[in-house]
Amino acid sequence: MDSRTRQPHAKQSLRVWIRMLRATTLIEKRIRSYLKGEFDSTLPRFDVLAALSREQAPVTMSELTAHLLVSNGNVTGLVNRLVDDGLIAREVDPEDRRSQLVVLTPAGRSAFRDMAAAHEGLVDSLFAQLSDDEMEALLSLTEKLNKTLHRQDETE
C-alpha cells in the first residue's frame, strides 16, 4: 500500500459516503415512483407490509417500528390507513390486554407478494450492470460496514 498515491482515509471516507448517499437517494427515488405508478402505493407502506410479512405471529407496534427500514414519523397513521384498506388487522395482545397487536390479513399478504415480486425485479434492474463478483464484493463490504455501525451504536 503506497500512501503517497492514495487519498487520506478521511477524504476517501467522505467520497465513499457521498457516493453511497447519491446511489441510495437515486434508488429510493426510483422505487418510490415505481410503487406510486404501479401500485398507487408508497415506500413507507411497502416497508410496513414487508416488516409484517417477515413475522410469523402478530407483533406490537413497537416491534413493528423497530423492524422498519425507512425511518418514518407516523407509523400509527400508516397502520390506521392499512387497516382501513383491509391489508392489516388488529388483535388484542393476549399477554397484555391493554395493548394491541398488528398482523397482515390474507389480502395484505397477497398484495405484498405482488408488490415484493415487482420490487425485486425493479431493484435487480437497477443493479443489472454489476457482475456477480461485484455484487458479492458490495454485499460483503456493506455487511462489514453495517456490523461496525451497529457495534458503534451499542458502545455509545
Add this chain to the structure above:
Amino acid sequence: MDSRTRQPHAKQSLRVWIRMLRATTLIEKRIRSYLKGEFDSTLPRFDVLAALSREQAPVTMSELTAHLLVSNGNVTGLVNRLVDDGLIAREVDPEDRRSQLVVLTPAGRSAFRDMAAAHEGLVDSLFAQLSDDEMEALLSLTEKLNKTLHRQDETE
C-alpha cells in the same frame, strides 16, 4: 463462476440494496444527531451550505436545488432561514433581473468550514473499520453503480 453455489442475481440485488439502505439510514441518523448536538443544525441546512460552498459564483435557486444531495421539499424555506441567519445572501441575477441568485456570505463560508471539518471527522470514524483497500473497492463499486443509475435515468 458457479451459479449453483450463488444466489440468483435478483436475490443478491435485494440483499445488497437492503444493506446499502440500512447503512445509509444509520449513517444519516448519526450525522443528523451530530449536527444537531454540535452545531444546533440540520442535515438539509448543511447540504445547502455544502452545495453553495462548491460554487465559485452566485447560483439560481434551481441550480442550488439540482446540487443538493438530500432531497428536500422546501428549499425556499431553508434558504430564507439561512438568509435570516446571515449565512446566505441574495443577489439580483444580472442576466435576468426578475430572478434572484444566492451565495454564501463570509460568515456562511466560515460556518460551513467548521461544520465540514467536523462532519468529515465523524464520517471517517464511521468508516474507520474498513481498510484502505476496502474503501477503494467500495468507492469504485458505488461509482459504477451511480454511473449506471444516471445512464438509466437519461434513457428513460
